[in-house]
Amino acid sequence: MTMMEKQPRWLPDISQRPGPRYRAIAAALRDDIDSGALPIGAKLPTHRDLAWRLGVTVGTVTRAYAEAERGGLIGGEVGRGTFVRDPRPAEAPGDDSGIIDLSVNALTQHPNEDRLRRALASLAERNDLSGLMHYPPVNGSARHRQAGALWIEQTTGLAVDPARVLPTAGGQNAMHLALAAITRPGDSLLVEQLSYPAVKPLAGLLDLRLVPVAMDGEGLLPDALEQAADAHGAHALYCMPRLHNPTTVTQGAERRRAVMATCRRAGIRVVEDDVYGFLADGPDLQPLAALDPERVLFLTSLSKNLMPGLRTGFLLCPPPLMDRVRTLLRATLLGVNPLGAELAAEFILSGAALESATQRRALVAERQAQARRLIPGATSDTACPHLWLNLPEPWRREDFARALLARGVRVTPADAFAVARGDTPHAVRVCIGGVERTDLLEQGLRTVAALLAEPAAMGESFV
Ligand SMILES: Cc1ncc(COP(=O)(O)O)c(C=O)c1O
Structure with missing residues (x-):
């Protein structure tokens, strides 16, 4: 192998390789992929170009590529060329x-590959990329906040002020920020008796004691919530009122009002996790954040809808808590990766999300x-x-x-x-x-x- 430059100029040395020329080319291809000299995604020369530079016929290169393709090493994409393939299975984790x-x-990633390609291409054509090369403002750019507000509106029906929206590094990061903002070490945190498993390590890190609250077929039981809050002196609740993970339950409108009435009486602040909300039939149920915007921190994410690799979510925050959340963001991340946030904004504002x-x-x-x-x-x-x-x-x-x-x-x-x-x-x-x-x-x-x-x-x- 000689070189991999910007142009597809792979040129193997096949002079010392025995056997038919097409086999020698295919073997050189395998060796260069194995050694990493030809990385995953590298574009190969056209049949004609390689044939000309190697001094063989086009048919020889065609046979060599076909053999490598059968072995799963390379793949052709109509109109784009031939590329080194990712040998990892494109199937569900565990298939191997x-x-x-x-x-x-997670939801299957495959259909969104094209959306990612389009969003990247659209980004590459812009002439304002320098804005993405600096440390971002800690609460994200105006465009990122606006995109977050639109996503929340599209998925909940709630019109929100972009100034209250913070881009986060995914739903998990939003959970961390929200819980850290409303608790102190040693506090009790009320949670549904079955909850998203990652709340457990977060509670461990923040030194919070988890207090389970009983549920029925409509989610959290307001009486149980009140009793648990009283018994443990708890003032913070983490819950998933829509498409609860794992029970799939959605709280009805009545139940939501009763839960929030209890929270007001008992002085409980709420972290409302809505990462699956976009899958609900329609945004006809008001989120808890609409019932009491001063008490509820609402979080959502693009992981389940577009791709978890984006690591982008949004936190809708009551104004009095904004400063604390900003401080937490600055202390932990300095700011959310602006490239990821920009891609997320592109997905949302273009309608792709x-x-x-x-x-x-x-x-x-x-x-x-x-x-x-x-x-x-x-x-x-x-x-x-x-x-x-x-x-x-x-x-x-x-x-x-x-x-x-x-x-x-x-x-x-x-x-x-x-x-x-x-x-x-x-x-x-x-x-x-x-x-x-x-x-x-x-x-x-x-x-x-x-x-x-x-x-x-x-x-x-x-x-
Ligand atoms: C209920 C719930 N909240 C938050 C998350 C984390 O989302 P993200 O991938 O955006 O960090 C998940 C992921 O499975 C989840 O199920």
Whole structure:
């Protein structure tokens, strides 16, 4: 191999390689990819160009490329050329290990590759990129705040002042900022009795004691909330009123009003997590942030709608807390990566984010219908990218998850979401949005359905 420059000028030395010339070229290609001299994504010379420079026929290069393509080393894209391929499987995580992974609450990435390509191209053509090369303002640029406000409006129906919106490094970072802003070390934090698992390490870092609050089919129980707040002197609540992870429950309008009335009485500030909200049928339910804007910090993200790799989210913050959140942002990040925030703004302001949301709602609806066909008892909200399966007696959640894994399917038992011991239901979460191939999803769901229909497996220690 000689060089990889801006132009596709790969030129292997095949003079010492034995056998037919096309084999020699294919072998040189493999060696240069293995050594990293030809990196993933590198563009290869055209057949004609390489043939001319090597002194072989075009047919020889065509045969060599075809052989490398069959081996999965390179791939052609119509009208763009031939590229070194990423050897990692483009399928769901776990496909390489033979496991169908239904434990990760992501949505398939594939349809958004083109949107990313378009957004990058549109960025590359702009003449104001220097603004993205400096430390960003700690609360993001006006354009990023405006994009965040629009995304919140599009997904909740709530018109918000962009001055109250802070771009964040994803929903997780927004959670950190919001919780740190409304608590002090040693405080108690009220949470739904089953909650997003990452609230546990965050509570550990912030030295917060998690207090579970009982839920029913409509989410948080206001009486239980009041009692827990009284008993623990708690003044902060983290909750997911829409498409709750993991139970899929959405709080109705009445319940929301009752929860917020309790919060007002007990002086509780609320972190409202709405990262799945864009999947809901329509923004007809008012977010908690609309019911009490002074008390609620609302967070959302583009991870589930566009791509988690963007690491972009938004926090809608009551004005009196803005300074504290800004200080936290400055102390931890100096500011959110402006390139990521700019891409997010491009997605939102161009309409691509909304287009993706529509596509994803359709994908989830299709997959929920498929799941219902295969697992008739599944009662989850059909807008959710996962199922919450209550297991029939006498299945225990860990035994079920273990038995399923032995059959090649991974799901998450309720323990991962429980914030306290005891009272954990015998249920599992089954994510249906992340596996790219529908035939694999079908196979996974059939395996779940088959196990549900069997007598419970015996635990490992039975004598
Ligand atoms: C309820 C909930 N909140 C927040 C997050 C984190 O989102 P992000 O990827 O934007 O950090 C997740 C991710 O799974 C989630 O399920």
